[in-house]
Amino acid sequence: MTEINYRDALNQVLIETLDSDPSSFIIGEDIGPYGGTYAVTRGLTERFGPERIKDSPLAESVIVGAGIGAAMGGMKPIVEIMTINFSLLAMDQIVNHAAKIRYMSGGQITVPLIIRTVTGGGAQLAATHSQSFEGWYASVPGLTVVTPATAYDAMGLFRSCRELPDPVIFVENALLYSLKSDIPDDYYTVPIGLADIKRSGDDVTIIAYSRMVHVALDAASALASEGINAEVVDLRTLRPLDIDTVIASVEKTHRALVVEETWKTGGFAGEVSSLIHERAFDYLDAPVQRVAGEEVPAPYSSVLEDLAFPYVQRVIESVRSLLSS
Amino acid sequence: MNLKEKISKTELIGLYRDMALIREFENETYRQYMQKQIKGFLHVYSGEEAIAVGIMSVLKEHDYITTHYRDHGHALARGLDPKRIMAELFGKATGYSKGKGGSMHLFDSSRRFMGGYAIVAGQMPIATGLALAAQHEKKNALVVCFFGDGAMQEGEFHESMNLAAIWKLPIVFICENNLYGMGAAVDSTYALHDEIYKAGDAYKIPGYKIDGMDLFEVRNVMQKIDSHVRDGNGPVLIEAQTYRFRGHSISDPAAYRPKEEVEYWLGRDPIVLVRNYLIEQGLVTEEELQEADESVEQEVTEAVGFAQESPFPEAEALYDDVYADEE
Numbered sequence: 276m277t278e279i280n281y282r283d284a285l286n287q288v289l290i291e292t293l294d295s296d297p298s299s300f301i302i303g304e305d306i307g308p309y310g311g312t313y314a315v316t317r318g319l320t321e322r323f324g325p326e327r328i329k330d331s332p333l334a335e336s337v338i339v340g341a342g343i344g345a346a347m348g349g350m351k352p353i354v355e356i357m358t359i360n361f362s363l364l365a366m367d368q369i370v371n372h373a374a375k376i377r378y379m380s381g382g383q384i385t386v387p388l389i390i391r392t393v394t395g396g397g398a399q400l401a402a403t404h405s406q407s408f409e410g411w412y413a414s415v416p417g418l419t420v421v422t423p424a425t426a427y428d429a430m431g432l433f434r435s436c437r438e439l440p441d442p443v444i445f446v447e448n449a450l451l452y453s454l455k456s457d458i459p460d461d462y463y464t465v466p467i468g469l470a471d472i473k474r475s476g477d478d479v480t481i482i483a484y485s486r487m488v489h490v491a492l493d494a495a496s497a498l499a500s501e502g503i504n505a506e507v508v509d510l511r512t513l514r515p516l517d518i519d520t521v522i523a524s525v526e527k528t529h530r531a532l533v534v535e536e537t538w539k540t541g542g543f544a545g546e547v548s549s550l551i552h553e554r555a556f557d558y559l560d561a562p563v564q565r566v567a568g569e570e571v572p573a574p575y576s577s578v579l580e581d582l583a584f585p586y587v588q589r590v591i592e593s594v595r596s597l598l599s600s
Numbered sequence: 601m602n603l604k605e606k607i608s609k610t611e612l613i614g615l616y617r618d619m620a621l622i623r624e625f626e627n628e629t630y631r632q633y634m635q636k637q638i639k640g641f642l643h644v645y646s647g648e649e650a651i652a653v654g655i656m657s658v659l660k661e662h663d664y665i666t667t668h669y670r671d672h673g674h675a676l677a678r679g680l681d682p683k684r685i686m687a688e689l690f691g692k693a694t695g696y697s698k699g700k701g702g703s704m705h706l707f708d709s710s711r712r713f714m715g716g717y718a719i720v721a722g723q724m725p726i727a728t729g730l731a732l733a734a735q736h737e738k739k740n741a742l743v744v745c746f747f748g749d750g751a752m753q754e755g756e757f758h759e760s761m762n763l764a765a766i767w768k769l770p771i772v773f774i775c776e777n778n779l780y781g782m783g784a785a786v787d788s789t790y791a792l793h794d795e796i797y798k799a800g801d802a803y804k805i806p807g808y809k810i811d812g813m814d815l816f817e818v819r820n821v822m823q824k825i826d827s828h829v830r831d832g833n834g835p836v837l838i839e840a841q842t843y844r845f846r847g848h849s850i851s852d853p854a855a856y857r858p859k860e861e862v863e864y865w866l867g868r869d870p871i872v873l874v875r876n877y878l879i880e881q882g883l884v885t886e887e888e889l890q891e892a893d894e895s896v897e898q899e900v901t902e903a904v905g906f907a908q909e910s911p912f913p914e915a916e917a918l919y920d921d922v923y924a925d926e927e
């Protein structure tokens with residue numbers, strides 16, 4: 276076992292990918308000598324040169340589009356979109372093109388593209404820089420959306436994603452880069468579409484992904500001191516969604532809470548909640564609850580931002596009320 | 601440097617003071633960031649002061665301004681109150697956006713300062729719409745749209761230039777070419793990097809290349825094109841060559857810039873240039889500029905005091921201003 280942080284896990288798995296596959300390359304803004312905004316690509320230019328670590332113009336649409344084209348032509352591009360907020364400028368390429376080309380071509384053409392990007396708020400970057408759009412992408416057939424919450428999952432999921440012949444949105448989280456976890460010294464993978472029970476318990480199921488997994492785990496620790504044993508399910512992949520693991524947990528606990536950072540309206544938590552009601556209604560002792568972001572653009576001021584995103588106390592209170600209903 | 605116009609001494613000192621205020625304000629934001637009074641992203645305008653001050657000094661009341669996230673300088677040059685800008689940076693309720701927008705998103709509609717935009721190039725299509733509104737209003741106003749060399753690489757730049765050209769919209773597009781986007785040098789990311797002012801050629805938009813470190817040259821070009829744009833002859837593109845004296849943001853040590861390059865540009869400090877010129881030409885005295893410097897320090901100190909004493913927003917404010925008030 277080696278302890279490693281989320282950033283270094285990604286850095287290492289990128290090196291491993293470039294080493295093992297000569298058709299792979301990375302393209303993105305400021306990923307070269309600058310090392311990437313979140314320093315994930317640090318040192319890669321020195322190691323692989325500018326041919327394979329391509330600093331792009333400031334132009335998200337063509338970055339993704341060029342990645343799609345290169346993938347169609349047989350390469351294995353890894354595209355970095357600095358944050359998911361800026362992916363909106365590339366959304367047409369992602370949704371109208373990357374996700375559709377295999378189907379529209381009747382399976383003739385394949386787009387093995389990985390789009391790495393960064394989601395989430397909580398760093399006082401205000402409304403345009405604090406959003407979480409992975410749920411939107413997860414609604415699109417043809418895309419695969421993964422959302423690792425730990426260094427272990429980031430590395431293992433990346434290895435699975437690079438084997439996939441279809442486009443992937445690989446969603447990292449800005450506030451998790453320094454978080455450490457143990458990874459095995461031997462090669463391992465984390466399968467796409469497999470949720471993970473990050474903590475087991477019998478009283479209530481808390482479902483989350485990305486940074487909210489840690490909020491859920493902190494809440495679960497606090498609840499344990501009150502004698503409440505929460506099970507925390509990390510979805511890890513939003514599409515394809517491993518609903519079976521969620522259902523099995525809910526059949527055991529009979530109560531479920533979904534925690535998500537983005538707005539409740541149209542959020543992915545609504546999808547999870549619906550599926551639980553559809554599949555496990557008879558097992559539920561109470562309606563599924565959601566803790567989500569407040570329905571406002573993210574405010575800058577810390578006093579407001581602290582209220583805008585889900586936090587541990589809100590999860591705790593929600594679990595308590597779920598158990599008393 | 602060459603002052604070609606007749607201009608009063610008071611006005612000259614005023615222009616110098618506007619530039620000095622921006623520099624002092626930005627230095628203070630660094631100090632306050634270190635003290636954790638300011639958070640999030642902080643992009644300062646130090647080194648680029650001559651552009652905002654030179655352009656704004658020619659603008660009129662009904663003109664609109666849009667800019668990017670490096671917006672404190674433009675805001676101050678347009679006459680926004682340093683107290684309320686600092687309060688915004690502190691996340692206080694007395695800030696221009698009640699603490700909701702922060703450093704990257706400054707707005708003051710009363711001065712037609714229509715925003716700092718933090719999605720690169722996002723302000724450019726918006727500027728075309730403002731120009732349409734300005735035309736409709738018939739007050740002979742124009743729109744000034746500030747952006748960086750990086751923004752020209754986005755499709756929105758080209759879409760906006762084309763629309764402005766075919767509709768003959770009254771816009772002055774001003775590229776602050778500081779040679780870098782975030783960490784990427786523009787010579788590796790933009791095909792036209794050494795002739796940015798020619799980017800308008802594709803849309804038949806006239807382009808001007810100016811020394812953005814020279815206050816009088818900036819002012820001059822704006823005066824020269826002013827009536828052309830106001831009178832319905834369509835947009836103009838200005839490339840102002842400049843340099844940011846600090847990293848892209850406070851968290852960027854800017855290690856990617858060659859030392860000689862940084863030294864060259866620091867030697868062309870727009871404030872020092874104008875200061876020396878004014879004194880050498882005998883237009884103002886050292887003491888008068890000294891006085892301006894002191895009043896600037898005083899003003900920034902007061903801005904910090906105001907920001908410190910101001911209250912944070914109330915929790916209830918979270919849901920205000922998502923939509924128009926319903927009552």
Ligand SMILES: Cc1ncc(C[n+]2csc(CCOP(=O)(O)OP(=O)(O)O)c2C)c(N)n1
Pocket residue numbers: 304333335357361364670718719720721747748749750751752776778780781782848
């Ligand atoms: C659409 C979009 N992509 C990327 C970013 C991240 N980013 C912020 S500023 C910047 C560089 C912009 O450079 P330039 O336009 O030259 O302005 P400067 O900061 O040099 O004044 C980048 C890449 C962003 N905010 N928006």
Ligand SMILES: [Mg+2]
Pocket residue numbers: 748749750776777778779780781
């Ligand atoms: Mg620039």
